[in-house]
Amino acid sequence: MTPDEYVEAVLDLVERIPPGRVMSYGAVADALAERSGRASARLVGSIMARHGGGVPWHRVVNSAGRLPPGHEVEARARLRAEGCPLRPSGVDMAAAWSPEEGM
DNA sequence: GGGGTGACCCAGT
DNA sequence: TACTGGGCCACCC
Numbered sequence: 372m373t374p375d376e377y378v379e380a381v382l383d384l385v386e387r388i389p390p391g392r393v394m395s396y397g398a399v400a401d402a403l404a405e406r407s408g409r410a411s412a413r414l415v416g417s418i419m420a421r422h423g424g425g426v427p428w429h430r431v432v433n434s435a436g437r438l439p440p441g442h443e444v445e446a447r448a449r450l451r452a453e454g455c456p457l458r459p460s461g462v463d464m465a466a467a468w469s470p471e472e473g474m
Numbered sequence: 475g476g477g478g479t480g481a482c483c484c485a486g487t
Numbered sequence: 488t489a490c491t492g493g494g495c496c497a498c499c500c
């Protein structure tokens with residue numbers, strides 16, 4: 372799998388996250404590990420930072436539910452509009468979603 | 475080619 | 488509860 376295809380796979384998976392639900396970078400990396408053979412939360416993070424413009428990036432948070440630095444206000448607004456459970460620190464990880472659940 | 479950096483994560487202190 | 492250190496892997500200088 373080429374790095375380019377890996378990016379596509381990440382974006383594709385992010386697009387499948389239902390509204391009001393979220394996924395951690397680590398969860399995305401882990402879910403793609405089976406298909407791509409490589410998994411790295413940092414890698415997913417950098418991919419979102421660079422190519423996340425076309426997908427609901429606000430549904431991807433870190434393992435603590437923290438929102439991406441510099442986009443916290445934006446993400447909060449969008450998540451709130453989708454009915455995602457929000458906490459003062461970020462999102463409620465009870466809203467965590469997994470590909471298995473969504474099929 | 476070598477080294478620093480980052481929208482990360484986990485374990486230990 | 489907060490901070491630190493190590494591991495991770497692609498990108499940029």
